[in-house]
Amino acid sequence: MKVSQVIDSRSKNLIIGSGPAAVGAALALDHVHVVDSGGSLESAPADRAASLGRKAPSLWPKDDVEWLKSTLQPNTNGVETKLSFGSRYPYEIPKSGPAWDVRGGLKLSFAFGGLSTVWGASVLPYFQDEITKWPITIKELEPHYRAVLAETGVAGVRDDLEEIFPSYHEAPSLLETSPQAVAVLARWHKNRRKLTAAGFRWGRSRLLVKGKHAEASAGRLSYHGSNELAAEKACVECGMCMYGCPYDLIYSSRQSIRKWQGEGKINYEAGVLVEGFKELADRVEVWGRNLTTGAEWKGETERLFLGGGVLSSTAMVMRSLGIENRPVEILDSQYFTVPLLSFRGTAGVRESRLHTLAQIFLEIMPAEISKQLIHLQIYTYNDMITRVLQQKAGPLASLLDPMIRQMEGRLFFLQGFLHSDDSGRLRITMGATHDGQKKFLVEPMVNPKVGGMMKKVLAKLAFHLGDLGFCPILPMASLGEPGRSFHSGGSMPMGGEDKRHPIVTDRLGRPNGLKRVHVIDASTFPSISATTITLTAMANAHRIACEVGELG
Numbered sequence: 001m002k003v004s005q006v007i008d009s010r011s012k013n014l015i016i017g018s019g020p021a022a023v024g025a026a027l028a029l030d031h032v033h034v035v036d037s038g039g040s041l042e043s044a045p046a047d048r049a050a051s052l053g054r055k056a057p058s059l060w061p062k063d064d065v066e067w068l069k070s071t072l073q074p075n076t077n078g079v080e081t082k083l084s085f086g087s088r089y090p091y092e093i094p095k096s097g098p099a100w101d102v103r104g105g106l107k108l109s110f111a112f113g114g115l116s117t118v119w120g121a122s123v124l125p126y127f128q129d130e131i132t133k134w135p136i137t138i139k140e141l142e143p144h145y146r147a148v149l150a151e152t153g154v155a156g157v158r159d160d161l162e163e164i165f166p167s168y169h170e171a172p173s174l175l176e177t178s179p180q181a182v183a184v185l186a187r188w189h190k191n192r193r194k195l196t197a198a199g200f201r202w203g204r205s206r207l208l209v210k211g212k213h214a215e216a217s218a219g220r221l222s223y224h225g226s227n228e229l230a231a232e233k234a235c236v237e238c239g240m241c242m243y244g245c246p247y248d249l250i251y252s253s254r255q256s257i258r259k260w261q262g263e264g265k266i267n268y269e270a271g272v273l274v275e276g277f278k279e280l281a282d283r284v285e286v287w288g289r290n291l292t293t294g295a296e297w298k299g300e301t302e303r304l305f306l307g308g309g310v311l312s313s314t315a316m317v318m319r320s321l322g323i324e325n326r327p328v329e330i331l332d333s334q335y336f337t338v339p340l341l342s343f344r345g346t347a348g349v350r351e352s353r354l355h356t357l358a359q360i361f362l363e364i365m366p367a368e369i370s371k372q373l374i375h376l377q378i379y380t381y382n383d384m385i386t387r388v389l390q391q392k393a394g395p396l397a398s399l400l401d402p403m404i405r406q407m408e409g410r411l412f413f414l415q416g417f418l419h420s421d422d423s424g425r426l427r428i429t430m431g432a433t434h435d436g437q438k439k440f441l442v443e444p445m446v447n448p449k450v451g452g453m454m455k456k457v458l459a460k461l462a463f464h465l466g467d468l469g470f471c472p473i474l475p476m477a478s479l480g481e482p483g484r485s486f487h488s489g490g491s492m493p494m495g496g497e498d499k500r501h502p503i504v505t506d507r508l509g510r511p512n513g514l515k516r517v518h519v520i521d522a523s524t525f526p527s528i529s530a531t532t533i534t535l536t537a538m539a540n541a542h543r544i545a546c547e548v549g550e551l552g
Contacts, residue, residue: 014301017308019114021521024541037110038270052246074384104444105484113254144539155211161203173211180380181359191467208251237353331490334423345409349381356382372419420528424482489522
């Protein structure tokens with residue numbers, strides 16, 4: 001079989017994956033070669049989205065706006081899978097390589113940028129009480145939070161959340177708060193004493209989005225092959241966040257990789273599915289397949305960094321170390337959703353300019369419901385609410401439009417997240433198919449107490465409805481299956497016990513005693529916080545890379 005030797009015989013640092021963890025590590029390393037499958041948006045939607053991105057919203061053709069809105073079809077349960085301009089490419093699995101049978105909510109991504117191509121951009125750090133099982137402290141992570149946020153930027157404000165979650169950024173950019181969120185926050189401020197005594201803490205959301213006064217460095221359409229500049233350098237509250245930002249202002253790791261490739265900091269190679277590795281005394285041999293030609297791909301490196309996401313990284317280690325027919329557990333921060341009905345409506349939300357990502361973070365401190373913090377994200381109006389209400393109204397939608405408008409200003413949407421101690425799990429097992437090909441089975445592991453915990457959270461919100469100003473619509477609450485939040489990891493925990501975990505890593509992410517292989521994504525987390533996972537995955541990857549660099 002033809003061999004395509006594409007890596008220098010002694011590449012110093014090889015990173016597998018192009019997601020946020022890969023960026024965190026690459027930020028701290030020199031002589032970096034980044035390799036991944038590199039799935040990308042198809043040319044037709046990419047060209048159409050890019051054409052919008054090169055115009056101001058006032059100049060968008062009506063048919064292009066209608067096309068963009070048609071790329072997601074909401075229903076009363078929300079959106080099952082978030083797409084990229086209508087494309088499922090972030091979740092497509094290459095036909096070559098191992099076979100996958102993935103059950104539960106977690107998905108693989110072989111896209112350029114991984115799941116950061118379709119994420120919600122919410123970021124918070126962890127705090128010390130949540131990582132007591134870790135072999136590192138928050139103090140050790142703090143400089144790395146600052147380093148990655150200096151690269152990505154962040155939109156937010158310093159408010160009461162700062163007491164629990166420092167911003168770790170000197171000059172956050174600004175996103176306008178929606179009229180509904182302004183009204184809610186004002187009510188909470190008025191009832192501050194009672195809500196704080198009840199264990200609530202809150203503040204405006206923090207998002208990896210280019211807000212006002214942000215540097216204009218992200219003005220490239222990184223989802224598109226073109227390097228032409230986008231029309232806007234900061235969010236213009238066009239309300240299209242859920243469909244895909246035409247201006248590429250929601251951070252994706254592909255932005256950093258494209259920028260660094262242009263600057264010569266890294267060498268990025270797409271179209272390669274890496275399948276395994278072997279550590280030798282002075283190097284690591286790596287092999288896989290070219291997805292375009294089918295040719296065998298080989299290379300070697302002084303140090304290998306695995307950042308392909310929990311499923312891909314775990315599978316690669318299992319395959320390389322021969323861990324067959326022995327399940328490996330994956331931790332998860334399970335989530336739930338519920339619409340909220342406000343006592344007071346906000347007029348004109350349909351015409352308001354706003355972003356449609358999370359507007360407010362609400363925390364329930366450890367107390368009677370859980371020993372761990374519970375994280376809630378509140379979303380205000382987006383046009384999908386109107387579309388769902390119109391669906392429910394059917395042929396009477398036009399006649400009932402005044403009523404629909406009244407309901408729009410009273411509806412919110414809440415996503416709640418639980419700590420991994422309170423959540424279900426998944427397990428991944430490697431076997432073999434009848435033709436000898438490796439097969440990975442991923443199965444959910446239900447935690448029977450999760451449903452009861454969700455009900456307790458909703459009951460707490462309902463009990464304090466007078467102070468909060470809204471009530472959860474309980475019949476419409478929905479519990480996501482394990483993995484559905486994509487806040488998963490812990491399959492190769494740092495400092496784990498050998499007898500309990502088939503794969504454990506040290507503080508440098510090195511699995512089962514290896515010296516030159518480092519797992520840098522959330523696979524190494526000994527626990528998964530209820531707060532967002534991406535920022536800590538990037539910070540920990542940066543920490544590992546910095547400490548590896550000190551080894552020489």
